[in-house]
Amino acid sequence: MGNRVVIIGRPNVGKSTLFNRLIGKRYAIVEDFPGITRDIIEGKASWGGKEFIVVDTGGLVPETKDEIIREVRKFVEKEIPRADVILFVVDGKEGINPLDEEIAKLLYPYKDKVILVVNKVDNKRIEKNVPEFYSLGFEKVFPISAQHGRGTGELLDEVIKYLKDEKVETVEEGIKVAFVGRPNVGKSSLINAILKDERVIVSPIAGTTRDAVEISFRWKDKNFILIDTAGVRRPSKVEYGVEFYSVGRSIKAIELSDVSCLVIDASEGPTRQDKRLGGLIERRYKGCVIVTNKMDISPWSKEELEAIIRKELFFLDFAPIVFTVATKGEGVEELLNWIDIVYKDYTKQHKTSFINRAVHKILSEKPPPRYKGKEVKVYYAFQESTKPPTIVLITNYPDAWKENYKRFFIKKLREYLNIKYAPIKLVIKGRED
Template identity: 45%
Template sequence: MPRPIVAIVGRPNVGKSTLFNRLAGSRIAIIEDKPGVTRDRLYHTCEWSGKVFTIVDTGGLEPDSKDELFQQMQRQTQVAIDTSDVIVFVVDGREGITPSDWQIADMLRKSNKPVILACNKVDNNKLRENSYEFYELGFEDVYMISAINGLGTGDLLDAIVKYLPDREEFVYEEDTIKVAVIGRPNAGKSSIINRVLGEERVIVSDMPGTTRDAIDTPFEVEGKKYVFIDTAGIRRKSRIDESIEYYSVLRALSAIERADVCLMVIDSYEGIAEQDAKIAGYAHEQGKGIIIVMNKWDKVEKNDRTMDEYKKIIRYRLDFIDYAPILFVSAKTGQRVQRIIETIDRVAAERSKRLATGVLNDMLNEVIATNPLPSIKGKPIKIYYGTQVSIKPPTFVFFSNYPDEIHFSYTRFLENQLRRLFGFEGTPLRIKFKKQGES
């Protein structure tokens, strides 16, 4: 099910980012701390009272500013507001209501979204008494908080989840492979979909979009069921400018979360941008299968080394998904497009692969014999045994006498050995260490 989005908005220096970090830092989010994944994002996946949602930080709003930077921030924030289900409007409880607060309040009322007013920096009774003036802004839900020390944030979260929608979506048959087509605007996502559907002579069924931000296209190829989840359609409603580019990641979130496999479509001629890395990083963190599709390959001037040179650049820029297969295609000419479906099948199968415990431990004994773990305080670190605990993505737990002392480099070594011996192409792997005897 797609996760609702909660936008945190307000003018500069009221504590929006502090509140964002407070909510994200409460470990209400499940995010893999793995080097190589882009960390400077403005969104975070949270859970509170059994509800999962995504919080989004935004730039400071100054409605009357003529400064181009502030005007750009306002356009970006408007995209976040339009995309959100709930808005948290942050104001400065020490400073009192400002003219900008009144203007922002008017703008938020026009959104027709639930708005929760978070009166920040209220950390004593005197400030609390002075902050009641904020009720004049006309919002029913007003919460006095101090984001820097966490006062009142639990009540704020209770209010947020009260307004989160219970979304209904079309439930596909269990054997249907759900494919999110993600990437920046103008990379050719819709063209890829149209070409695949035409090339494969598939059976396409008419189905309205099951979420606000995506268009679903169920189809069959040789009796196998698929659905393309395309986020491209929504961008036609707005100008393609820097704000849409900057926030295009928001529109990919729901599609990625619903998917089994993600087609990361990149314009070969334009190359890989920071936004591509952010979107790919989110797919990786969510444990989805990933295929890198370099589109518009027909526009690239080539020699016999061009493809290898491109692969080196891709692996360098997107090193945290070095397991993802790379396809060089052209939606315009149809070049190599026929490989997309077969690669989706392969990656979906790898993401569902399960190793027998005996096979896994035979591998473990072999790799430890050739590359033993170091000692800690004169005592050797041991890994006694391992087991695969789940699939989608494949997740392994290894039991050790000193699980917290096992360095990331050894985790990476084990992952490389799993891939060398068993494949797992296109899927992230999760490797955890526990104390022997822990459940």
């Protein structure tokens, strides 16, 4: 795979900011979140008619200098031989740091393809520091400000001199699927069971954010992107509870997904934590499949368990339930089928005329309660977007639409629009809105 541009440097020199600047979208998470490590992240960029993959190593945030060097060495051995250009990023504000010197030693054997990027050069005063960086031993030195875009054009002009004229492929399209659930419910076993299915073709990593890795795979000619947040570890120095980290991870995974698979332990049934996670999925209007794993040790039959889940997780009434034994690969095919069905509903688009007919049908069956003695009317309705299907109603009295009536209305909409397995987001506006 040609045309790889690799960004390397010690923590907090602005690697992620430069990565975002080069790929032209906010992909990496650049806030400092202490001690969260991750693997590499990749994104696609183009400049001067050439396409290339940008690889960021922003995950090197271990506790000690030795650990950082060990991580960098590991990375250099694996990634650098494949790279066409290495962007070695240092901090122009701070000047040379002993860690920069250590990393320079590791990169020196590859110096022909190293460009030294002096970042955070935001003004003339800092510019005066630039010459000292020549002592690191690389002849191509570019002062830039990744934050403000200063000097990045000149840097890219230099980068593309090293690259071939070829298209680069990344799998960025596909159904984004996240597995969330309490610890030890079998999320990893499920992911392994999916990826080990002989009909599944797994591609290399397609692009990730700091606290999630995206693994793309194909099944029955469909692209899926698995969002895996397991790489986020709790640093020993920072005593947030494990709970905080697993919930934070789950929120991130849910937000990135199209379909969230809520994994429940069939031997215990739905717990309070499962309800909380289910609530997060519902509030973010995500497609959902409830996966009841470890059915081989469940004290309930499928029918009994389904009844319990429907009662406890009543707010996820649109989500299908799949029963699995991940360690034996049971139910995996059915799960992938359901993810596909949910996604189809999640991306369904209807014509305005069709939406209006459905809305007026529901209103004629059961109109909203009168508002201050006056009739509540809907002048117009349309579908604003998909993922989730979002229906906008223009009405004379937005305040008349109370929660219980809205729930009834959405249930009916789902029936008439044939969106059985995805949430519908209802937006109610007054004429003046």
